[in-house]
Amino acid sequence: MSARQQVLMLWLSGPGLDGRVLGWTMFDGTAGAGPQLDGDPPYPTGVHALQDGWRMIQMSPLLPPAPGHEREVSFLKHEFVFERIVDLDA
Amino acid sequence: MGVDSLPLLTTDQMASFVARGFLRLDAVVPPEINAQAMDELPRLFRSWLDEFRGAAAHDDVDGADAEVPLPRSGTVLADAYAPESAFGRMVRVPAVAGAIVSLVGADPVIDHHFVHIKTAGDLHAQGLHMDAIVDSGPAFDIQLFWFPHDVAPREGGTRFVPGSHLRRVNMDDVARYHHLAGEQYYSGDAGTVVIFHQGLWHAGAPNHGGRDRVMGKLRLNPTVPQVRLWDTSDLDGRNRADDHVWAQTEPDQVAATLRGSEPWYEPSVHRLETVQRAVLWRYLTGDPTFDVDWYLTRTERRDSLASRATSGAVS
Numbered sequence: 001m002s003a004r005q006q007v008l009m010l011w012l013s014g015p016g017l018d019g020r021v022l023g024w025t026m027f028d029g030t031a032g033a034g035p036q037l038d039g040d041p042p043y044p045t046g047v048h049a050l051q052d053g054w055r056m057i058q059m060s061p062l063l064p065p066a067p068g069h070e071r072e073v074s075f076l077k078h079e080f081v082f083e084r085i086v087d088l089d090a
Numbered sequence: 091m092g093v094d095s096l097p098l099l100t101t102d103q104m105a106s107f108v109a110r111g112f113l114r115l116d117a118v119v120p121p122e123i124n125a126q127a128m129d130e131l132p133r134l135f136r137s138w139l140d141e142f143r144g145a146a147a148h149d150d151v152d153g154a155d156a157e158v159p160l161p162r163s164g165t166v167l168a169d170a171y172a173p174e175s176a177f178g179r180m181v182r183v184p185a186v187a188g189a190i191v192s193l194v195g196a197d198p199v200i201d202h203h204f205v206h207i208k209t210a211g212d213l214h215a216q217g218l219h220m221d222a223i224v225d226s227g228p229a230f231d232i233q234l235f236w237f238p239h240d241v242a243p244r245e246g247g248t249r250f251v252p253g254s255h256l257r258r259v260n261m262d263d264v265a266r267y268h269h270l271a272g273e274q275y276y277s278g279d280a281g282t283v284v285i286f287h288q289g290l291w292h293a294g295a296p297n298h299g300g301r302d303r304v305m306g307k308l309r310l311n312p313t314v315p316q317v318r319l320w321d322t323s324d325l326d327g328r329n330r331a332d333d334h335v336w337a338q339t340e341p342d343q344v345a346a347t348l349r350g351s352e353p354w355y356e357p358s359v360h361r362l363e364t365v366q367r368a369v370l371w372r373y374l375t376g377d378p379t380f381d382v383d384w385y386l387t388r389t390e391r392r393d394s395l396a397s398r399a400t401s402g403a404v405s
Contacts, residue, residue: 009266013356022354025268041271073362074258076267076354 002088004029008037008054010046011076015062017046019078034086046080054082097184098321099192101328105347107193108370111255111287118185119281124238127176131238131306134160134177135205161200167310170200177203177306180236186283192320193232193285194312201231201309208246208294208303216294217265218251221309224260227366228373229316231288236306239280246297247276248284248305253352255287256366264291272353317376331381344371345382361385 007027012019021041028034043049050056058081065072099113107113119127137160161170167190171178180186190198221233241247251273254264275295276284286292288309297303318325325344332338333345340346348367351360361383368382381387 011267011270011354014358021271022356023267023270025266041269071362071365072258073256073359073366075264077356077359 003085004034004088006030006034006084006086008042008049008082008084010043010049010080010082012046012078012080015060015078017050017056017059017080020045023076030086030088033088049082054084056080056082093187093191093196096188096191098188098319100321101325101344102347104192104320104374105344105371107285107287108367108374109348109350110252110352111290112250112252113189113285114278115185115189115283115285117279117281118283119180119183119236119238121280123176123179123183124280126179127236127238127306128304130176131205131304132207134203134306135207138204161203163199163201165200167198167200176238177308180283180306181234181308186234189283189285190232190234190310194310194316195314195319197313198310199313201311203306203308206248206294206305206307208297208305210297210299210301210303212246213296213298214294215249215268215296217262218249218267218291218293219262219265220254220259220289220291222261222288224258225288226258227256228370229312230370231309231311233286233288233290234306234308234310235276235284235286236308237276237278237280237282237284238304238306239301241277241303242299243275243277244296245277245299245301246295246303247278248292249273249275249295250286250290250292251352251354253355253363254291255289256363256370257289257291259291265293267291270354315376316374318374325375329375329377329380331377331379331387332384333382334384336383348382 006029009025009027010021011023013022021043024037024041026037028036043052046056060077060079099107103113141160167181171181173179173182181190235248237247251270328342328344330340330343330345333340333343335349348371349364351363355363364382365385368380368386372378372380379387
């Protein structure tokens with residue numbers, strides 16, 4: 001078995017997996033040999049990614065803003081990381 | 091053309107710049123200046139390479155191949171480039187000069203310029219980034235992106251993310267965002283200048299085309315407060331502080347532009363973006379009471395009440 005990991009990062013409109021996809025990135029351990037994303041965006045929500053076989057492995061914690069910085073804007077807040085393992089010998 | 095007769099930006103253009111972080115001036119540079127740039131800009135790029143490598147940049151004095159000296163940071167724009175040079179002519183195009191005056195005043199100084207060449211077939215996608223380092227506002231630099239030749243879609247036009255300019259991030263810490271809803275890849279006609287707020291996220295894009303893509307980038311620092319430098323003749327009637335989406339709104343108010351969202355914004359963060367834009371608009375107008383949707387006003391009034399209570403002013 002030659003297993004490789006594909007990692008999908010989704011940035012959603014809210015803190016739940018049912019939020020709309022605002023941004024996405026895939027890092028591909030199969031170097032293109034495994035299944036690829038399709039669509040722009042590839043999924044309407046995070047739940048749709050689950051339904052397509054991705055396993056969520058991390059989500060952003062909900063942290064209160066630092067005192068004095070309540071109104072600042074920075075990175076996208078709701079980041080979800082998924083993986084799927086692809087068997088290249090299958 | 092004197093400063094007084096330049097075509098200044100409109101209030102609508104300024105409000106759009108504050109909301110979205112960029113402004114397009116399509117095909118404003120005449121063809122003869124663009125043609126000159128296609129000859130000079132690659133040499134400017136080599137000049138920088140020589141500086142970077144520590145080579146004697148001016149050893150080659152053979153006529154047209156002589157390298158062009160880089161301007162020193164801090165040089166007043168009017169003195170930085172020979173008037174007959176490509177950069178010198180571009181910044182004197184009335185539409186460009188008027189936009190510069192409107193955004194950073196009549197005497198900005200050079201930060202630096204750079205020539206970006208994306209060769210034909212170079213499919214590398216640069217990581218998303220903002221230039222320099224994380225900065226605190228509200229005063230800002232501008233960056234002119236000058237495309238002296240036609241750029242078709244997928245032919246290396248710069249990727250950029252509208253509305254990203256007020257997010258406090260540092261350099262390429264945003265490079266993990268490979269796709270964001272609503273991002274754009276520049277394409278347009280020769281002679282287009284796109285002006286970026288210093289903080290706008292952007293990246294060099296793959297060039298699937300058959301010719302090199304050349305772009306001259308120029309960063310300018312303001313030397314005066316950037317207050318009411320544009321054509322403000324229509325501002326007073328459009329600058330209400332009480333335009334409020336949950337109360338009364340008027341479509342011609344600046345607030346209507348400043349509350350615009352972007353497809354990649356989280357709804358909750360969109361409200362904070364609106365606040366940040368209002369803060370920037372206060373700086374640009376010199377009006378400390380301006381607001382959009384009452385976010386700043388209500389909190390400032392509450393803060394005032396708390397201060398009065400703790401100072402013993404309430405009897």
